[in-house]
Amino acid sequence: xxxxxxxxxxxxxxxxxxxxxxxxxxxxxxxxxxxxxxxxxxxxxxxxxxxxxxxxxxxxxxxxxxxxxxxxxxxxxxxxxxx
Amino acid sequence: xxxxxxxxxxxxxxxxxxxxxxxxxxxxxxxxxxxxxxxxxxxxxxxxxxxxxxxxxxxxxxxxxxxxxxxxxxxxxxxxxxxxxxxxxxxxxxxxxxxxxxxxxxxxxxxxxxxxxxxxxxxxxxxxxxxxxxxxxxxxxxxxxxxxxxxxxxxxxxxxxxxxxxxxxxxxxxxxxxxxxxxxxxxxxxxxxxxxxxxxxxxxxxxxxxxxxxxxxxxxxxxxxxxxxxxxxxxxxxxxxxxxxxxxxxxxxxxxxxxxxxxxxxxxxxxxxxxxxxxxxxxxxxxxxxxxxxxxxxxxxxxxxxxxxxxxxxxxxxxxxxxxxxxxxxxxxxxxxxxxxxxxxxxxxxxxxxxxxxxxxxxxxxxxxxxxxxxxxxxxxxxxxxxxxxxxxxxxxxxxxxxxxxxxxxxxxxxxxxxxxxxxxxxxxxxxxxxxxxxxxxxxxxxxxxxxx
Numbered sequence: 001x002x003x004x005x006x007x008x009x010x011x012x013x014x015x016x017x018x019x020x021x022x023x024x025x026x027x028x029x030x031x032x033x034x035x036x037x038x039x040x041x042x043x044x045x046x047x048x049x050x051x052x053x054x055x056x057x058x059x060x061x062x063x064x065x066x067x068x069x070x071x072x073x074x075x076x077x078x079x080x081x082x083x
Numbered sequence: 084x085x086x087x088x089x090x091x092x093x094x095x096x097x098x099x100x101x102x103x104x105x106x107x108x109x110x111x112x113x114x115x116x117x118x119x120x121x122x123x124x125x126x127x128x129x130x131x132x133x134x135x136x137x138x139x140x141x142x143x144x145x146x147x148x149x150x151x152x153x154x155x156x157x158x159x160x161x162x163x164x165x166x167x168x169x170x171x172x173x174x175x176x177x178x179x180x181x182x183x184x185x186x187x188x189x190x191x192x193x194x195x196x197x198x199x200x201x202x203x204x205x206x207x208x209x210x211x212x213x214x215x216x217x218x219x220x221x222x223x224x225x226x227x228x229x230x231x232x233x234x235x236x237x238x239x240x241x242x243x244x245x246x247x248x249x250x251x252x253x254x255x256x257x258x259x260x261x262x263x264x265x266x267x268x269x270x271x272x273x274x275x276x277x278x279x280x281x282x283x284x285x286x287x288x289x290x291x292x293x294x295x296x297x298x299x300x301x302x303x304x305x306x307x308x309x310x311x312x313x314x315x316x317x318x319x320x321x322x323x324x325x326x327x328x329x330x331x332x333x334x335x336x337x338x339x340x341x342x343x344x345x346x347x348x349x350x351x352x353x354x355x356x357x358x359x360x361x362x363x364x365x366x367x368x369x370x371x372x373x374x375x376x377x378x379x380x381x382x383x384x385x386x387x388x389x390x391x392x393x394x395x396x397x398x399x400x401x402x403x404x405x406x407x408x409x410x411x412x413x414x415x416x417x418x419x420x421x422x423x424x425x426x427x428x429x430x431x432x433x434x435x436x437x438x439x440x441x442x443x444x445x446x447x448x449x450x451x452x453x454x455x456x457x458x459x460x461x462x463x464x465x466x467x468x469x470x471x472x473x474x475x476x477x478x479x480x481x482x483x484x485x486x487x488x489x490x491x492x493x494x495x496x497x498x499x500x501x502x503x504x505x506x507x508x509x510x511x512x513x514x515x516x517x518x519x520x521x522x523x524x525x526x527x528x529x530x531x532x533x534x535x536x
Contacts, residue, residue, distance in 0.1 A: 016151070019153070020139060037139035037140060039145065041526075051096075052097060
């Protein structure tokens with residue numbers, strides 16, 4: 001997958017997890033927590049949905065990489081390159 | 084309910100889940116039943132933790148997100164308004180904290196600023212840990228509120244709606260209940276708890292989850308420090324990688340085949356009788372328009388198992404499921420209903436023979452209602468049907484020791500047990516009520532069953 005596609009997948013997951021949030025103006029370089037009401041359970045769901053939908057495994061000590069859209073896409077690109 | 088919620092989370096993430104329920108229907112302490120052609124909720128007076136649609140914070144919003152439900156799915160209609168009634172003082176409250184603020188300012192002018200200070204000191208849900216959970220709620224209140232009667236009046240509804248401990252309340256539990264009742268509020272689906280259960284079951288099954296009714300667990304099979312599966316009442320064996328139990332701390336221990344005697348952790352002591360009176364009118368037509376009234380007939384609120392009689396009628400909760408702001412299209416509930424809850428002693432009720440049991444149910448119905456109508460209009464001449472359930476009924480249908488509706492006083496917040504793959508959810512994990520049960524199931528499933536697979 002290319003970065004743009006990965007970004008689309010993350011937006012898809014976010015709209016599933018937090019359907020009330022307006023994602024149209026999401027800033028990629030700002031952390032998700034600053035732009036949306038996401039708690040630790042929601043972040044767990046991002047990880048779980050990635051595993052469920054794309055079989056991507058993210059170790060718990062690497063959850064911190066999912067802070068913003070930019071950091072998430074950069075982190076996932078090598079993992080999802082061949083998908 | 085906590086089991087169903089956990090099941091949904093796990094099934095959604097493709098785990099193979101089987102829910103085993105001893106009874107012939109679902110819901111446990113939050114279930115429902117049918118009698119004389121009418122549907123009754125077992126426990127539902129109100130769904131607490133109510134927040135309106137669009138709210139992003141709080142347990143209701145969280146559970147809706149986690150289970151992928153929309154706010155509209157639970158069809159929650161907010162309360163009309165409730166009250167705490169002590170002799171000479173009545174504090175009204177509703178789903179907006181401003182009403183309680185102004186009532187306190189009027190009844191206890193010296194406490195107006197103290198109450199504000201108290202609001203600022205409540206610990207948020209996510210900041211509660213096993214470490215800061217304990218500690219005395221009474222002591223905490225006394226540090227800020229200098230009028231003892233106000234302390235008693237604030238504690239009354241909070242204890243009634245979720246304190247498993249006698250006399251005092253854990254600080255953590257106090258914060259949770261204060262938020263859920265005073266800062267958030269009450270609501271109810273027109274169709275009652277059945278609606279919520281229906282949604283949960285449907286979702287669970289649609290995700291591939293298996294629900295087996297009339298399938299009580301007789302024992303949990305153990306190998307070393309792990310559970311390996313369960314044996315059902317009918318002798319059937321089911322293997323499992325992980326087990327979640329909502330049966331209660333002690334009840335679960337007792338099921339484990341490696342446990343010969345349960346730990347000294349005392350079972351819950353608080354249980355109730357509850358009467359349901361069906362009226363020939365809507366309750367508001369006989370002058371009772373409030374949703375819930377928590378009453379106490381003296382200045383001091385005693386939250387304790389009765390020591391000298393089957394029940395203690397000095398305090399109680401009066402609830403009318405009619406008095407919610409249902410949408411105009413559905414109108415009023417068909418029957419006028421008044422529910423009355425009274426503290427009871429499990430052992431005394433359990434010891435009665437059949438004839439005496441039936442007699443005492445009627446006797447205590449009369450006495451508890453007589454006590455209640457000192458605080459609300461007398462509805463007695465409008466009653467056309469009644470039902471009373473007792474601690475014995477609760478024990479029979481939920482298997483919780485002593486019919487303890489709020490479970491054991493010492494909760495297991497992290498849900499762990501002596502076995503590595505056996506976890507607790509529900510009442511004894513820490514959260515009570517409908518929202519509490521669902522959040523409990525979600526939290527424990529997240530914490531222990533989803534993180535590393």
